[in-house]
Amino acid sequence: MPYPDASLEAIDTICNNAWMAFHEFRLMSLKRRADFMRAIARRLDNADAALLKTAMEETHLPEARLRSEKTRTVFQLTSYAAACERGAWLDARIDTTHTDKNTVIPDLRKTLTPLGPVVVFGASNFPFAYSTAGGDTACAFAAGCPVIVKGHPAHAATSQMVADIILEAARETNMPEHVFAHVHGSSFEVGKAxxxxxxxxxxxxxxxxxxGKQLWDWANARPEPIPVFSEMGSINPVFLFPEKLKNATKEIAEMYAASVTTSVGQFCTNPGLIVGVESKELDQFIELLGEGIAQTPPAAMLHPGIAKAYAEKRQTALSQQSVTEVAESRNTSEGAQGIATIATAPASAFLSNPVLHQEVFGPYSIVVRCADLTEMHLLVLKLEGQLTASLMATEQDILHNPALVESIKNIAGRFIMNGVPTGVTVALSMQHGGPFPATTDSRFSAVGADGIKRFARPVCYQGWPDSLLPDELKNANPLGIWRTVNDVLTREAIQ
Known part of the structure; x- marks a missing residue:
């Protein structure tokens, strides 16, 4: 069922209503916010087969993948709710009044306060976990911000069904009216408004x-610029160090054949670049990787737009000078859209051609062959910011190449050793972000409860009486949260 684009008048009303809701929601306790998030999680967890059926029809993703993603989304909501209630994300800091060198230092107390209404744009490749009730929405609610979701047009019906679940949970837990809104829109005008x-x-x-860059530009052109937390893609380079490759050629090839092709390569952490040093082991790795790719049948991608973009960018990459196709899906079938592909090129071609640095979103990767580790280091210095960087290396490989390893670390948000970038664990220690152009702000994570901090700002209270302070800053610590008091991390009350 098609959904009409929201009108500019409707968007104006929705945004104004969210602003009114903000003044009530921001004052609600951490527990009440957490209870709201848990209510969403329960309702999503109990959603009937119709939701999965709709998502399957709209995205072409298999039921098992969607069930797993729905479970992940429920976990995000409940784990972020628990983190919201624990209050550590508030980063409460207290310096009580004292005298230093005959100077009276005032009582200073700092906490985080919510920013205001947050617009969340649903992702095409994750209809649950990065969309309507996904991580951004959960983090914004935890921070005390109303949310306006623009559903992705590629799974509009799924998005609407999840939006209805959130609205039901809001009513169940007596949240402010308009704490959540959902709009449809396939035109740029809706997003811009x-x-x-x-x-x-x-x-x-x-x-x-x-x-993501367009949203960032619009936001920064406003009379009052606002933060945009865009995760915009990455080629997630993998670096094959000589000793490790010599010891585990077949294992690494099998690992990466699976990583490149999982879910038709439609992950932001897909390994789109593999870098090694010319050797017989690298030749063998390329051959084995190609065999694994050839055995992977092509499959329908999320929607025709993604399939078209993949086909065009794949062809563009393969047509570049000095690029050779190694293998592609051998068993083609009518209507298949995502043809798994491995290409190879010398480092000189990669270094001189910016086209090869661009993400080909889908089951595609290029193996770049360096003359030696010095050329590999030169390649790293030319790479743009990434969500992840992976090292296939022994401890000796790492110890013998400290400058190279440090340079690789400097371009990525998640630094992986002897693993694959695909699969992002929801945990407080996860970093899902990276230097531009991977994201618009590498200081924050889009996965894990640390993401709550994106939608809050610090406020310092100076000289306020205890009775008027927010609970997290009061002497008695009624929330029982961890705070830094006079440079000591503690949960104790201030006497």
Whole structure:
């Protein structure tokens, strides 16, 4: 069923209503926010087969993958709710009044306060975990911010069904009216109107570089610029160090054949670049990787737009000078859209051609062959910011190449040793972000409860009486949270 684009008048009303809801929601206790998030999780967990059936029809993703993603989304909601209630994300800091060198230092107390209404753009490749009730929405609710979701048009019906679940949970837990809103829109005008509305105070986005950069530009052109937390893609380079490759050629090839092709390569952490040093082991690795790719049948991609973009970018990459196709899906079938592909090129071609640095979103990867580790280091220094960087290396490989290892670390948010970048664990220690152009702000994570901090800002209270302070800053510590008091981390009350 097609959904009409929201009108500019409707968007104006929705944003103004969210602003009114903000003044009530921001004052609600951490427990009440957490209870709301848990209510969403329960309802999503209990959603009937119709939701999965709709998602399967709209995304072409298999039921097992969607069930797993729905379970992950429920976990995100409940784990972020628990983190919200624990209050550590508030980063409460207290310096009580004292005299230093005959100077009276005032009582200073700092906490985080919510920004205001947040617009979340649903992701095409994760209809649950990065969309309507996904991580951005959960983090914004935990921070005390109303949310306006623009559902992704590629799974509009799924998004609407999840939106209805959130609205039901809001009523169940007596949340402020308009704490959540959902709009449809396939035109740029809808997104632009949302980002430019003066009542919107932050944006969360997962998608393409072009889309995320446009939102960032709109937000920064406002009379009052606002933060945009865009995760915009990455080629997630993998570096094959000589000793490790010599010891585990077949194992690494099998590992990466699976990583490149899982879910038709439609992950932002897909390994789109593999870098090694010319050797017989690298030749063998390329051959084995190609065999694994050839055995992977092509499959339908998320929607025709992604399939078309993949086919065009794949062809563009393969047509570049000095690029050779190694293998592609051998068993083609009518209607298949995502043809798994491995290519190879010398480092000189990669270094001189920016086209080869661009993400080909789908089951594609290129193996770049370096003359030696010095050329590999030169390649690293030319790479853009990434979500992840992976090292296939022994401890000796690492110890013998400290400068190279440090340079690789400097371009990525998640630094992986002897593993694959695909598969992002929801945990407090996870970092899902990286230097531009992977994201618009590498200081924050889009996965894990640390993501709550994206939608809050620090406020320092100076000289306030205890009775008027927010609970997290009061002497008695009624929330029982961890706080830094006079440079000591403690849960104790201030006497």
């Amino acid at each position: 949302l980002v430019e509305h003066p009542r919107v105070k932050a944006v969360g986005f997962t998608g393409s570089f072009a889309g």
